Amino acid sequence: MAQERIELPQGTLDLLILRTLAVESQHGWAISERIHQISSDVLLIQQGSLYPALHRLERRGWIKARWGTSENNRRAKYYELTKTGRKQLELEQDSWKKLAAAVAQILETA
């Protein structure tokens, strides 16, 4: 476990969850694994922040939950994106890109 890990900035976890769920509906464990893999092991999501975030997003109506069966045949809670969630994802993606671009520009030129 020698890789460098980065703490997520405030608010980006929601964006990552939404983005992950945009591909297909997933359970919590799979979401954290997927973020971990795709980010080439840089981002590690703590359960302590993942589950509260999932329930918060559910309350806002951006994702919804249903009970399903996992690949190893156990009851698991699957989350999927709702219509408003999809809209929210686009919005946040846009603003994130803008922010990232702006920060990058400053870092390069200033």
Place this chain on the structure above:
Amino acid sequence: MFNDLFFRLRSLFRRGTVESEADTELRFHFDQQVEKNLQSGLTREEAIRRARLEFGGHEQLKEEIRDARGVNLIETSWQDIRYGLRILARTPVISCVAILSLALGIGANTAIFSLIDSVMLRMLPVQGPEELVQLQIQNSRSAGRQDPFGVFTNPLWEELRNQQNAFSGVFAWGSEKFDLSQGGAVHEVNGMFASGDYFKTLGVHPAAGRLLAESDDKRGCVGAAVLSFGFWQEHFGGAQSAVGSALSLNNHTFEVIGVSQLGFYGANVGNKFDVAIPICTAAQFDGARSRLEQRSWWWLQVIGRTKSGISPEQLKANLSVLSPQVFSAVVPPNWEPQQQEDFRKRTFVTTPAATGISHLRREFQQPLDVLMGVVGLVLLIACANIASLMLARAAARHKEIAVRKALGASRARLIRQLLTECVLLSTAGAVLGVFFARWGSTLLVRYISTKDNHIFLDLSFDWRVLSFTTAVAIFTGLLFGVLPAFRSTRVSLTSAMKGSQTSDAESKMKFRPGKWIVASQVALSLVLLVASGLFLRSFVKLVTMDIGFDRNNVLLVHADLHIAKVPTEQQPAMFEDIENRLRNLPGVVSASRSLLTPVSNRMWNNVLQVDTPNPPKGDDALANFNFISPGYFKTLHTPLLTGRNFNEGDTKTSAKVAIVNESLARRFFPNSHPVGKFFRVEPEPGQTAPPIQVVGLVKDAKYGSLREDNSVTAYFPVTQVPEHAEAQSFELRTALRPSALISPVQDAVAGVNKAIPLEFHTLAEQVGDSLVQERLLATLSTFFGGLALLLAMIGLYGSLSYLVTQRQAEFGIRMALGAPQTSILVLVMRDVVLVLAGGVTAGVCISLAAVGLLQKMLFGLAARDTVTLLASMGVLTAVAFLAGFLPARRAMRVDPMVALRYE
């Protein structure tokens, strides 16, 4: 939004399901992690250990999920409340004392505030009250120096009504007491002469029948009467048949035409009307010289409803055009030319009347403000008590708090729990306090009512009072809760876990906020004691000063021959007859009659002219008048210094004579003997006045009020009273209780004429009633000062007892090592002295800075009165030592063995 609500509700009500779902979800995650760890080649134990480390606290995570679902706030509040109730129930006595002292504090605040609300703040219960303005008259000459006044003559009112176009409606009314009985004991009701459009302009509806209309208020009208709802209920039991029945007012018959709506008491706040009759009916009561035509009989009040869309400037401009037209039309004919000129220049001004009109505002605004401050301080002191109680309790719960913190409760969560307990206490106190307030404010109104001025206030709680009480309750809850909550949650886990009793250093530190609290209680109590001392002393001065007559054992009887329809020319003889009969009643020591009785709120004064070189001018030339029978000075015990008393020789036609008092003699006849001198009463223009010879000199006696500085008074024989004034008050000095004479007096007067209505007072009562304000302040501030002292001492006692318990082991060791008992006593009393010294110093400073505000309400002493200050300090110190001595003695008697074993 809807989604959110549904989600929270599901979380709240299907809690079991939601909880187990969260469990399953987390469990699944955990197992997956273990699986993954196994796959990477770890042993089963190691895999589980790693997963658990990564996972963190299961319960904490669930707590955070609950937070995220938004149910936690509601749910944990409910938990807190239940837990708080259990904690409070565990120490019922302490909780009851806390709730009771809060209830007293909050109740007193609510009571005073509801009085302020009903006197000053409450809108009239009529249509669009904010459009109403009172019309007042400004003297052109004294503009800026003198406030405008609000009374009108009837001709002035009629002229205004006919000429104005600034208002969508105007109305006038005048108050008067009427006698419902037809002879015998008086049954007084509050009457109101109302103009025809009174009810219509206010937008008041009838509860039965109809209300007065313009057509009822025409010259030569017959009597129609409208009852107030309350009077209808009281007198007619709310029967429909009341409408159309007859009512006798001062022996004139009126037909009841209707009842006004529930909750409407008239436009005068502080007095209610029972019966409203048209202004035109005044002619029936007045006879030949009716006030309807009098241009200098000021008796009506006027309110107008402003037209919508008219700005205050436009209204002012309109009135300044209107004023000269109206005033020139009704100039009083008998005034001097200069005065008439001023009269024409008078103008109408307006003041807002949305809250009605009240004489109580001027009279009681200051006392009510002072009382509000006093009860506010009492509440603060009560809060301080509960704060120290909470501190002590929190210290006792030291371990519990440490355990909860160790189990993962956040500090914020613990603080919320402790604050919830405080809010529970203050809510209970507030609920109980509202009951106290209802009872207290009714009592207060009764207390400021006098026999002649029955004060009526609508004390039903409105939103303003309720939100005041709520705010006070929340504020006090936080006030006494915040400090203990923050302090007690600052727990060091290790020291608590060691399970030892708190170390000496720590306990000393803990007592420090307690000391501050008690010291501030001492300071505030001192301020209250000083205030109550001042009011008490000034009241005592008023009551015990030499007033020039003896108020005890005198019965006052007022007989109205006018209502009994006795012809004017027969009245003097009949009064004489009654006086003789009363004098001969058993139990009567002496009897007299007079136009006015002392300190009766009525007065007659006039300008005197003398022929000395430098006669007094202006207001200095005014003297109070009274007309008395020869027995007057003997009955009232006012000594005749020189000269003679009046006697049978002083008749209507004999030479005019007067007896003067010392103040009058000093002012008008300085450095000479007054008896034998002459003066004149300033005549009406174009007339001459006869010279009046001074035949006697009496000691000064109070005339109008006990607070007056000088009572320049001239007494004239009752036989020489001018027309239209009649001496109809009798004074009887009795050997018995004055009230025992009432029925013999009634029988005696009935022997002369059965139709004469009688009114009874005692002179002591009348003098007492003139001191309502002072008595109110003295009684209440003393009561609250005492309460504050009691609360502060409970606080001191409690804090010291707590301290002694905390330091029991230390005292035990000291004594085991040979410290004498007295040194322990000194140790504890040193704390008392410190707290006391700090508190008293602060209290003296605050008092000296603040008492200036009270100066206006004091009589005969300065606000920074040394005696009061020293006495208050003395009382406070004595009581504080008493409260401190009990725990100190307990400390002194600590058995070293017991104390050490306990450790």
